[in-house]
Amino acid sequence: MLGLRSSMEETNTFDPELIRAIFKLVWERRASERERNQLSETETELGPSTTKKTRLTSVNANALKLSCELLRLFVTEAIQRAATIAEAEGSLKIEATHLERVLPQLLLDF
Amino acid sequence: MASDVERVEEEEESATELLRDRFRLCTISIAEAEAKQNGMEVSQPIVACISDLAFKYAQQLAKDLELFAQHAGRKSVNMEDVILSAHRNDHLAASLRSFCNDLKAKEPQSERKRKKNPKNEDKAAVEVLHIADP
Numbered sequence: 001m002l003g004l005r006s007s008m009e010e011t012n013t014f015d016p017e018l019i020r021a022i023f024k025l026v027w028e029r030r031a032s033e034r035e036r037n038q039l040s041e042t043e044t045e046l047g048p049s050t051t052k053k054t055r056l057t058s059v060n061a062n063a064l065k066l067s068c069e070l071l072r073l074f075v076t077e078a079i080q081r082a083a084t085i086a087e088a089e090g091s092l093k094i095e096a097t098h099l100e101r102v103l104p105q106l107l108l109d110f
Numbered sequence: 111m112a113s114d115v116e117r118v119e120e121e122e123e124s125a126t127e128l129l130r131d132r133f134r135l136c137t138i139s140i141a142e143a144e145a146k147q148n149g150m151e152v153s154q155p156i157v158a159c160i161s162d163l164a165f166k167y168a169q170q171l172a173k174d175l176e177l178f179a180q181h182a183g184r185k186s187v188n189m190e191d192v193i194l195s196a197h198r199n200d201h202l203a204a205s206l207r208s209f210c211n212d213l214k215a216k217e218p219q220s221e222r223k224r225k226k227n228p229k230n231e232d233k234a235a236v237e238v239l240h241i242a243d244p
Contacts (some may be wrong), residue, residue, distance in 0.1 A: 012143060014136045019168065022129050023187075026172035029122065057176045059187040062213045066192040067171060069209050071164055073202065075137055076144045078160045083148040093151040099159065109199050110167060 014068040020059060023067075027057045074110050081106060130165055137161035171195060189213070 059067075081102035082094045091098070138157050145152040178191040189210045196202040 012136075012139050014133070014140070018129065018132050018136065022133065022165070022168050023172040023175070025122070025125060025129065026169050027176055030173070030176065055185055057179060057185060057187065059175070060189075062210070062217070063175075063187050063189045063192050065213060066189050066206060066210055067168075067175075070171070070192060070196060070202075070206060071168055072140055073205065074164050074167055075140045075160055078163070079141050079144040079150075079152065080148060082152075082156070083145060083150045086150060087148075092149075093153055094145060094156055095153055096156060096159075099156050107163075109202065110196075 011072070013072045016061070016064045016068055019068055019071065020064055023059055024056070031056055074106075077109070078102070078106055130162075133165050133168070134158065134161040137164055 078099070079094065082098040085098040085101045086092070086094045089098070134157075137160060141152060141157045141160060174195045175187045175191050178194055179185065179187045182191070193203055193206050193210060196206055
Protein backbone atom coordinates (compact mmCIF):
# COMPACT_ATOMS: atom_id res chain seq x y z
CA MET A 1 0.00 0.00 0.00
CA LEU A 2 2.69 2.48 0.98
CA GLY A 3 4.87 1.52 -1.96
CA LEU A 4 1.99 2.00 -4.33
CA ARG A 5 1.28 5.41 -2.95
CA SER A 6 4.82 6.69 -3.26
CA SER A 7 5.08 5.48 -6.84
CA MET A 8 1.85 7.27 -7.67
CA GLU A 9 2.98 10.54 -6.11
CA GLU A 10 6.47 10.77 -7.53
CA THR A 11 6.88 14.45 -6.78
CA ASN A 12 6.09 15.59 -3.29
CA THR A 13 3.96 18.66 -3.07
CA PHE A 14 2.09 20.67 -0.48
CA ASP A 15 -0.76 19.12 1.46
CA PRO A 16 -3.96 20.46 -0.15
CA GLU A 17 -5.71 20.60 3.23
CA LEU A 18 -2.92 22.78 4.60
CA ILE A 19 -3.27 25.18 1.69
CA ARG A 20 -7.04 25.20 2.18
CA ALA A 21 -6.51 26.13 5.82
CA ILE A 22 -4.20 29.00 4.84
CA PHE A 23 -6.68 30.30 2.24
CA LYS A 24 -9.55 30.02 4.71
CA LEU A 25 -7.72 31.98 7.36
CA VAL A 26 -7.09 34.83 4.90
CA TRP A 27 -10.69 34.79 3.72
CA GLU A 28 -12.08 34.73 7.25
CA ARG A 29 -9.90 37.65 8.19
CA ARG A 30 -11.00 39.63 5.14
CA ALA A 31 -14.64 38.79 5.75
CA SER A 32 -14.53 39.92 9.36
CA GLU A 33 -12.76 43.12 8.30
CA ARG A 34 -15.47 43.79 5.74
CA GLU A 35 -18.13 43.12 8.32
CA ARG A 36 -16.52 45.48 10.77
CA ASN A 37 -16.35 48.22 8.15
CA GLN A 38 -19.96 47.70 7.15
CA LEU A 39 -21.07 47.77 10.75
CA SER A 40 -19.34 51.03 11.50
CA GLU A 41 -20.89 52.57 8.38
CA THR A 42 -24.45 51.38 8.83
CA GLU A 43 -24.57 50.87 12.56
CA THR A 44 -27.56 53.11 13.04
CA GLU A 45 -29.75 51.97 10.12
CA LEU A 46 -29.24 48.21 9.92
CA GLY A 47 -29.06 45.42 12.41
CA PRO A 48 -26.13 42.99 12.33
CA SER A 49 -28.38 40.19 11.04
CA THR A 50 -28.19 41.35 7.41
CA THR A 51 -24.39 41.38 7.29
CA LYS A 52 -24.17 37.80 8.55
CA LYS A 53 -25.67 36.62 5.27
CA THR A 54 -22.43 36.91 3.29
CA ARG A 55 -21.02 33.43 2.74
CA LEU A 56 -17.32 32.75 2.94
CA THR A 57 -15.36 32.09 -0.27
CA SER A 58 -14.63 28.42 -0.91
CA VAL A 59 -12.32 26.55 -3.25
CA ASN A 60 -12.91 23.35 -5.22
CA ALA A 61 -10.62 20.33 -4.98
CA ASN A 62 -8.94 20.73 -8.37
CA ALA A 63 -8.31 24.44 -7.90
CA LEU A 64 -6.69 23.54 -4.61
CA LYS A 65 -4.42 20.99 -6.27
CA LEU A 66 -3.52 23.59 -8.88
CA SER A 67 -2.66 26.09 -6.15
CA CYS A 68 -0.42 23.48 -4.52
CA GLU A 69 1.31 23.03 -7.87
CA LEU A 70 1.79 26.79 -8.20
CA LEU A 71 3.38 27.00 -4.76
CA ARG A 72 5.49 23.91 -5.41
CA LEU A 73 6.78 25.55 -8.61
CA PHE A 74 7.70 28.64 -6.62
CA VAL A 75 9.85 26.58 -4.24
CA THR A 76 11.47 24.41 -6.92
CA GLU A 77 12.24 27.45 -9.09
CA ALA A 78 13.88 29.20 -6.16
CA ILE A 79 16.07 26.15 -5.50
CA GLN A 80 16.89 25.53 -9.16
CA ARG A 81 17.87 29.12 -9.89
CA ALA A 82 19.94 29.41 -6.72
CA ALA A 83 21.56 26.06 -7.55
CA THR A 84 22.61 27.40 -10.97
CA ILE A 85 24.35 30.36 -9.32
CA ALA A 86 25.96 28.14 -6.69
CA GLU A 87 27.25 25.82 -9.39
CA ALA A 88 28.69 28.72 -11.38
CA GLU A 89 30.54 29.82 -8.26
CA GLY A 90 31.84 26.31 -7.72
CA SER A 91 29.93 25.79 -4.48
CA LEU A 92 28.20 22.55 -3.49
CA LYS A 93 25.86 24.16 -1.01
CA ILE A 94 23.21 26.79 -1.68
CA GLU A 95 23.93 29.78 0.55
CA ALA A 96 22.26 33.12 1.19
CA THR A 97 24.26 34.98 -1.45
CA HIS A 98 23.07 32.60 -4.16
CA LEU A 99 19.45 33.11 -3.23
CA GLU A 100 19.96 36.87 -3.04
CA ARG A 101 21.18 36.91 -6.61
CA VAL A 102 18.07 35.21 -8.01
CA LEU A 103 15.46 36.69 -5.68
CA PRO A 104 14.48 39.86 -7.59
CA GLN A 105 13.73 38.02 -10.83
CA LEU A 106 12.02 35.19 -8.95
CA LEU A 107 9.65 37.58 -7.24
CA LEU A 108 8.92 39.30 -10.55
CA ASP A 109 8.13 35.95 -12.16
CA PHE A 110 5.51 34.94 -9.59
CA MET B 111 -14.10 45.58 24.22
CA ALA B 112 -10.49 46.48 23.48
CA SER B 113 -9.20 43.36 25.22
CA ASP B 114 -11.68 41.30 23.20
CA VAL B 115 -10.22 42.59 19.94
CA GLU B 116 -6.73 41.98 21.24
CA ARG B 117 -7.56 38.43 22.22
CA VAL B 118 -9.03 37.70 18.78
CA GLU B 119 -5.94 39.12 17.14
CA GLU B 120 -3.74 36.98 19.36
CA GLU B 121 -5.69 33.86 18.43
CA GLU B 122 -5.39 34.69 14.75
CA GLU B 123 -1.68 35.21 15.18
CA SER B 124 -1.18 31.81 16.81
CA ALA B 125 -3.29 30.14 14.11
CA THR B 126 -1.11 31.75 11.46
CA GLU B 127 2.05 30.64 13.26
CA LEU B 128 0.80 27.05 13.38
CA LEU B 129 0.06 27.04 9.66
CA ARG B 130 3.38 28.69 8.92
CA ASP B 131 5.21 25.88 10.74
CA ARG B 132 3.29 23.15 8.93
CA PHE B 133 3.91 24.96 5.66
CA ARG B 134 7.62 25.08 6.46
CA LEU B 135 7.77 21.32 6.96
CA CYS B 136 6.26 20.79 3.50
CA THR B 137 8.67 23.31 1.98
CA ILE B 138 11.68 21.60 3.55
CA SER B 139 10.87 18.24 1.99
CA ILE B 140 10.17 19.79 -1.43
CA ALA B 141 13.26 22.00 -1.38
CA GLU B 142 15.61 19.28 -0.19
CA ALA B 143 14.36 16.82 -2.79
CA GLU B 144 14.80 19.45 -5.48
CA ALA B 145 18.31 20.37 -4.33
CA LYS B 146 19.24 16.68 -4.27
CA GLN B 147 18.12 16.34 -7.87
CA ASN B 148 20.42 19.21 -8.77
CA GLY B 149 23.29 17.59 -6.87
CA MET B 150 23.27 20.39 -4.31
CA GLU B 151 22.94 20.79 -0.61
CA VAL B 152 20.89 23.62 0.76
CA SER B 153 21.47 25.40 4.05
CA GLN B 154 18.56 25.49 6.51
CA PRO B 155 18.19 29.28 6.79
CA ILE B 156 17.75 29.44 3.02
CA VAL B 157 14.94 26.90 3.08
CA ALA B 158 13.30 28.79 5.94
CA CYS B 159 13.56 32.00 3.94
CA ILE B 160 12.06 30.41 0.81
CA SER B 161 9.30 28.95 2.97
CA ASP B 162 8.39 32.34 4.44
CA LEU B 163 8.34 33.86 0.96
CA ALA B 164 6.13 31.05 -0.33
CA PHE B 165 3.83 31.48 2.67
CA LYS B 166 3.45 35.18 1.97
CA TYR B 167 2.82 34.29 -1.65
CA ALA B 168 0.11 31.82 -0.60
CA GLN B 169 -1.61 34.52 1.45
CA GLN B 170 -1.45 36.96 -1.44
CA LEU B 171 -2.73 34.21 -3.71
CA ALA B 172 -5.72 33.66 -1.42
CA LYS B 173 -6.59 37.34 -1.72
CA ASP B 174 -6.23 37.32 -5.52
CA LEU B 175 -8.29 34.17 -5.93
CA GLU B 176 -11.10 35.55 -3.80
CA LEU B 177 -11.19 38.74 -5.84
CA PHE B 178 -11.12 36.85 -9.16
CA ALA B 179 -13.95 34.58 -8.08
CA GLN B 180 -15.98 37.53 -6.83
CA HIS B 181 -15.38 39.38 -10.07
CA ALA B 182 -16.79 36.39 -11.95
CA GLY B 183 -19.81 36.45 -9.63
CA ARG B 184 -18.86 33.20 -7.91
CA LYS B 185 -18.43 32.26 -4.29
CA SER B 186 -16.15 29.35 -5.13
CA VAL B 187 -12.64 29.50 -6.56
CA ASN B 188 -12.05 27.29 -9.61
CA MET B 189 -9.04 26.31 -11.72
CA GLU B 190 -9.45 29.24 -14.12
CA ASP B 191 -8.93 31.65 -11.23
CA VAL B 192 -5.65 29.96 -10.31
CA ILE B 193 -4.40 30.09 -13.90
CA LEU B 194 -5.44 33.73 -14.13
CA SER B 195 -3.33 34.52 -11.06
CA ALA B 196 -0.25 33.44 -13.06
CA HIS B 197 -1.15 35.30 -16.25
CA ARG B 198 1.86 37.67 -16.08
CA ASN B 199 4.23 34.79 -16.70
CA ASP B 200 3.40 32.92 -19.91
CA HIS B 201 5.55 29.91 -19.04
CA LEU B 202 3.99 29.59 -15.61
CA ALA B 203 0.48 29.94 -17.01
CA ALA B 204 1.20 27.31 -19.68
CA SER B 205 2.62 24.96 -17.08
CA LEU B 206 -0.45 25.38 -14.88
CA ARG B 207 -2.71 24.94 -17.89
CA SER B 208 -1.16 21.57 -18.71
CA PHE B 209 -1.39 20.49 -15.05
CA CYS B 210 -5.04 21.56 -15.14
CA ASN B 211 -5.63 19.46 -18.26
CA ASP B 212 -4.01 16.48 -16.55
CA LEU B 213 -6.36 16.88 -13.60
CA LYS B 214 -9.34 17.16 -15.93
CA ALA B 215 -8.22 14.06 -17.86
CA LYS B 216 -8.17 12.09 -14.61
CA GLU B 217 -11.55 13.31 -13.44
CA PRO B 218 -14.19 12.80 -16.14
CA GLN B 219 -13.86 9.00 -16.10
CA SER B 220 -16.48 8.69 -13.42
CA GLU B 221 -18.68 11.14 -15.28
CA ARG B 222 -18.23 9.28 -18.56
CA LYS B 223 -19.24 6.07 -16.84
CA ARG B 224 -22.38 7.72 -15.61
CA LYS B 225 -23.17 9.23 -19.00
CA LYS B 226 -22.58 6.08 -21.01
CA ASN B 227 -26.03 4.64 -20.89
CA PRO B 228 -25.62 2.69 -24.17
CA LYS B 229 -23.16 0.36 -22.43
CA ASN B 230 -25.69 -0.40 -19.73
CA GLU B 231 -28.27 -1.08 -22.38
CA ASP B 232 -25.85 -3.46 -24.10
CA LYS B 233 -25.35 -5.27 -20.85
CA ALA B 234 -29.06 -5.51 -20.37
CA ALA B 235 -29.42 -6.90 -23.88
CA VAL B 236 -26.80 -9.55 -23.14
CA GLU B 237 -28.59 -10.51 -19.98
CA VAL B 238 -31.81 -10.81 -21.87
CA LEU B 239 -30.07 -13.04 -24.39
CA HIS B 240 -28.69 -15.19 -21.61
CA ILE B 241 -32.10 -15.62 -20.17
CA ALA B 242 -33.49 -16.40 -23.59
CA ASP B 243 -30.77 -19.03 -24.21
CA PRO B 244 -31.91 -21.96 -22.08
